[in-house]
Amino acid sequence: MLKITKFCDIFLGHKNYLIFVLERVSVKSIQLRRSENMELENINKKTIEAASILVVGDAMLDRYWFGDASRISPEAPVPVVKVTRREDRLGGAANVARNSASLGSLTSLLAVIGDDEAGNVLMELLEKSNVRPCLYKDPNSTTTVKLRILARNQQMLRTDFESQVQGLALDMHESRFASLLPDHDAVILSDYGKGGLDRIAKIIEQGRTFGKPILIDPKGDDYSRYKYATCITPNRSELAQVVGQWRDEEDLHNRAQNLREELKLEKLLLTRSEEGMTLFDEDGSWSVPAQAREVFDVSGAGDTVISVLGVMLAAGYDWRTAVTVSNRAGSIVVGKLGTATVTFEELFGKQNTK
Numbered sequence: 257m258l259k260i261t262k263f264c265d266i267f268l269g270h271k272n273y274l275i276f277v278l279e280r281v282s283v284k285s286i287q288l289r290r291s292e293n294m295e296l297e298n299i300n301k302k303t304i305e306a307a308s309i310l311v312v313g314d315a316m317l318d319r320y321w322f323g324d325a326s327r328i329s330p331e332a333p334v335p336v337v338k339v340t341r342r343e344d345r346l347g348g349a350a351n352v353a354r355n356s357a358s359l360g361s362l363t364s365l366l367a368v369i370g371d372d373e374a375g376n377v378l379m380e381l382l383e384k385s386n387v388r389p390c391l392y393k394d395p396n397s398t399t400t401v402k403l404r405i406l407a408r409n410q411q412m413l414r415t416d417f418e419s420q421v422q423g424l425a426l427d428m429h430e431s432r433f434a435s436l437l438p439d440h441d442a443v444i445l446s447d448y449g450k451g452g453l454d455r456i457a458k459i460i461e462q463g464r465t466f467g468k469p470i471l472i473d474p475k476g477d478d479y480s481r482y483k484y485a486t487c488i489t490p491n492r493s494e495l496a497q498v499v500g501q502w503r504d505e506e507d508l509h510n511r512a513q514n515l516r517e518e519l520k521l522e523k524l525l526l527t528r529s530e531e532g533m534t535l536f537d538e539d540g541s542w543s544v545p546a547q548a549r550e551v552f553d554v555s556g557a558g559d560t561v562i563s564v565l566g567v568m569l570a571a572g573y574d575w576r577t578a579v580t581v582s583n584r585a586g587s588i589v590v591g592k593l594g595t596a597t598v599t600f601e602e603l604f605g606k607q608n609t610k
Contacts, residue, residue: 313446421451
C-alpha cells in the first residue's frame with residue numbers, strides 16, 4: 257500500500273496515465289501467471305513417483321477431539337466440551353513424510369518414538385499413508401502427542417505429551433540414517449526441538465558427503481547447528497527471531513544473505529504467508545507471490561511446503577520450479593483443517609497424470 261500511495265501522489269492530476277500504467281501492471285501479472293501455469297503443465301507424475309525422499313526428525317501424533325460446548329463447568333469457569341468424534345493424524349516429521357507420499361513419491365521416515373499406544377497408532381497411520389516407517393521404539397521415551405479439543409470447529413484447548421530423545425536411541429538413529437541415505441534422492445530434516453535431531457551436524461555431514469540435498473525446517477534461535485545444509489525454510493517470525501526484525505526489503509535481503517553466508521548454505525527460502533516466498537542464494541533473491549485463497553488453518557503448512565520442495569528437487573526440477581510448486585501447495589493446504597496434505601491432481605490437474 258505504501259508504494260501505491262506514493263505512486264498516486266506523484267501522478268495526481270494525470271489520471272489517464274495512471275490508469276494506463278496500472279493496466280499494464282495487471283496485464284503483466286496475468287501473463288506471468290499464465291507462463292507459470294504453462295510451465296507446471298509440463299510436470300509429469302511418473303517423474304514425481306520415481307523420486308525418493310528420506311524424512312528425518314521429530315515425529316508426533318496430532319489428536320483431535322471434536323464436540324460441542326453448551327455449558328460452563330460448575331468446578332471452574334471453563335466450558336465443558338462433550339466429545340462426539342475423535343481423529344488421529346500424523347504430525348511433525350510424520351506429517352512431512354505424509355505430504356511427500358501424498359504426491360506419489362517414495363518416502364521413508366526415520367524417527368524415534370515411544371513404545372506406547374500412540375506410537376502404535378502412528379505406525380499404522382504411516383503405513384496407511386504409504387510411508388515406509390523406519391522407526392526405533394524407545395522404551396524410555398514417550399511418543400509426542402498434541403491433543404486438541406475443538407467445539408464447533410473452534411479450538412478450545414491443546415495438551416502436549418512428550419519426552420526428550422537421548423542415549424541409545426540417538427545411536428540407533430544415527431546408524432540407521434547412514435544405511436538409508438544411499439537409497440534416497442533428497443533428505444528433509446524436520447526439527448521440532450524434541451531431541452530427534454540432536455546430532456544434526458553429523459547427519460548433514462553424511463548427507464552432503466553423498467551429494468544429497470539437505471533441506472531443513474528450522475526451530476529455535478540457534479541456527480548454527482544447520483551449518484552446511486543445502487537450504488533452510490524459516491517463516492517470517494522464525495527468521496526474525498534469529499536475525500532481528502527488518503525495516504524494509506533491502507534490510508531483509510542483507511540480513512538473510514548474511515545468515516546464509518554465515519551458515520554456508522546454498523539457499524535460504526523464506527516463507528512469508530500472504531507475501532508469498534523469497535529464495536535467497538549467491539545470485540541474489542527471487543520472490544514468488546502468494547496465491548489468494550481463504551485461510552482456514554495454517555497448522556502444518558510449513559510441513560507441506562518443505563515436503564513438496566524436497567519432492568520437486570528429488571525429481572530433478574530446478575529451484576524456481578520447486579519453489580513455485582511449493583508456494584501453490586502451501587496456498588492449498590491452509591484452506592484445510594489441521595495438518596493436511598495436497599495431492600498431485602490438486603497441484604497440477606488430471607492432465608499431467610499419464
